[in-house]
Amino acid sequence: MKNTLKVERAILDLTQDELAQKIGVSRQTINSIETNRYVPSTVLSLKLSAVFGKPVNAIFSLEEKD
Template sequence: MKNLIKVERARQNMTQAELADRVKVSRQTINSIESGKFIPSTLLAFKIATVLQVAVDVIFQLEDSDW
């Protein structure tokens, strides 16, 4: 799964720590999601999208290899 969290965070001048604090996870969790090492739960994905004010399907995109 591809994600654009880093791009959206940068657009809003938000650090990993700030995003993590707002969605109630560790900075390391955000880092792991951004680097593709961890796929968030549906609830966490929606929280991240809400904080970044972007639709969840814009932030998280399925790739052909995910099927």
């Protein structure tokens, strides 16, 4: 699973810490999602989608190996 979290964050000019605070998670969680170490739950994905104002599948997409 790949994502465009870093790009979306840059568009809104948000730091990892600010984004983490907005959705009530730790900065480590945002960092792990951005570096593809962690695939977030549906709830967290929907929260991210609400912050960026984009559908979930515009932020997250499947890769060949998935």
